[in-house]
Amino acid sequence: MSEAIIQVNHLSKVFGKNTVLKDIDFEVHPQDVTSIIGPSGSGKSTLLRCINLLEEPTGGAILYHGTDITDRKVDVPGYRSKVGMVFQNFNLFNNHTVLGNCMVGQIKVLKKSREEARKKAMFYLEKVGMAEYINAKPRQISGGQKQRVAIARALAMEPEVLLFDEPTSALDPQMVGEVLEVMRQLVKEGLTMIIVTHEMAFAKDVSRRVIFMRDGVIQEEGTPQQIFDHPTNEMTKDFLSRFRQA
């Protein structure tokens, strides 16, 4: 097995008196697609935000190619530019056009020229099917379109890993379809992804590994077949049975 890109060791996160994450351990290897499922409030999003350092972990370590990024001396912006993130609420820059959203990071962070940045941005916007809308402002396009632009924005940075924080939770069923379609395409191309999601069918379909979390703890992890077809943990069984009924 190849060397891990990200290694989470004994990670914990405490908000005040609230322990949100307890002793989390897992690894992400190149081209892995890892889905994190579990009930709301189980700490899935917090875990993802810790990996991108949007939340500061309280304890434990997150190793990126062997370097602990929770260390004080680490260049956090530099690290973040290699680990992209797609948010539930898109978080597109409202003052930039669709094209601008995909260019600004390349120009400011990667110090690319405008032409280079534009070329790359167009390449990825085409990939997500948003090339026609380059002149639109975020407020002028639909939720599904926004999320596809957000994915293109993250891809334009050419990250090693892309984190998805419930990318379809704010969308209606049709838009969910168009975003999942784009994500499926990325899986096929071998992008390394960590996906927090409530789309069970999608998770089962595309993941190489599934992590089930509850109460801030990884309760069970394994291949999609293990988790979805033969769960051993009672909590996993209980959680998945609710989805089957629905």
Next chain:
Amino acid sequence: MPSTFFGRIAYLIELYGPSFLRGAWYSLVIAIVGTFIGCVIGLIVGIIKTIPVSKKDSTAKRVFLAVVKAILSAYVEIFRGTPMMAQAMLIYYGAAALFNFNMSMWFAAFFIVSINTGAYMAETVRGGIISIDPGQTEGAKAIGMTHYQTMISVIMPQALRNIMPQIGNNLIINIKDTCVLSTIGVVELFYATKSVAGALYTYFEAFSIAMVIYFVMTFACSRLLRLLENKMDGPDNYDLATTDTLTHTSGMYPFKKREAENE
């Protein structure tokens, strides 16, 4: 001296028109320059006051930031909390008495208005920055932008747009409040009007003229700023970028125009 009210007004304008205009011009220039410099001060102070401090920062950086923020807070509180007229007297005469520094009247005027506006704008800018959805900051951080880059490329352009009405407010307040500078001898509109009124004992008429001039200046400024706001918002429609020659690329036609075409 004419016997009717309007007759006397016409007489005053004929006689002292240039005095009024010069006074109005001084008021306007002091207000515009003061508001502009004040906005710059406010931007800088507002940005510094919103720099986040994390536990990962070194102790030296945290102490330094805390001291700077405390000084800036003191500046804001003191200048917001005392009357501009008293500040004008204190600074203009105090500089001469304490430091033997004789400010020119113009320098004093710009200085006092700027520093006052700066104190108000600092809070306005801070409000503008914290009003922007934290998701915007997270989006920028997630692609590796530093705090500074995030501020310049993402947060400030949006915050500035949101505080435009307040900048307009400040400009209008400054046009009117330049009259307190008459206490240190700046011949702006209020001073000029008082001189004219006193010369012929025509207070009602002279100040009627001044009121109209003040209103015209403030109203013109408020409309101009509204135009600027609309320009900042950009067009409501966008052009599709497509190579399909059969598609209309220029957004939507306004509904009314189409109706007219059908007739």
